[in-house]
Amino acid sequence: MKLYTGKNVKQVEKISENNNYTAVNVGSLNDLANYSLTHPKTGQEIKGKVFLKEPTKATGTEISFTTLPPQTELPFFHFHHKDEETYIILKGYGYYQVDNDCFPITEGSVIRVAPQGIRGLCNASDVPMIYICIQSKENTLEEHTTADGKISENTHPAWKEKY
Numbered sequence: 004m005k006l007y008t009g010k011n012v013k014q015v016e017k018i019s020e021n022n023n024y025t026a027v028n029v030g031s032l033n034d035l036a037n038y039s040l041t042h043p044k045t046g047q048e049i050k051g052k053v054f055l056k057e058p059t060k061a062t063g064t065e066i067s068f069t070t071l072p073p074q075t076e077l078p079f080f081h082f083h084h085k086d087e088e089t090y091i092i093l094k095g096y097g098y099y100q101v102d103n104d105c106f107p108i109t110e111g112s113v114i115r116v117a118p119q120g121i122r123g124l125c126n127a128s129d130v131p132m133i134y135i136c137i138q139s140k141e142n143t144l145e146e147h148t149t150a151d152g153k154i155s156e157n158t159h160p161a162w163k164e165k166y
Contacts, residue, residue, distance in 0.1 A: 013037035015058040025059045032093065032133050035070035047078060051131075065138040071095070073132075076125035083118040087141040090114045090124070095132030099124045117141065 013034065018026040029035070038053040051070035055061065065086075071077070073095075080100070090099070096109035101120045108114065108124065116122050118141055126132035145151075 071126040071132040080123040089137045091135045093133045095128040097125045097127040
């Protein structure tokens, strides 16, 4: 399989924000290949990847969208010191490897990897593989999402008047 790099042509669009949120748009999933970045440690250009921590001003997670062209692989294996990652495969199929375990992945596959797990993946399909990666500090989720939430009784949907 070949390794893939390219040139930057696309930027994240800010939709709206105030003190309590930042909303952005990365565009169509089919256009993810138009994003590019330079890896801060290796200096290698990575095409088809967009990180969302800075555009969304996130403080607890790093989320990225990635597209991997047909019959290609990530250019390196990696691990983390503190952060676990969860990969969600949206399109395509291939193989994911953690340490010496290699297994098939396809649309709907979800893989959580502990920080120390050495990980990498490849796209074995004839279509671009698209996936989301959510990175957060291991063991910091204090409560499940539903236990932490509270229903707001006095909020009305503004879209009913607006749209």
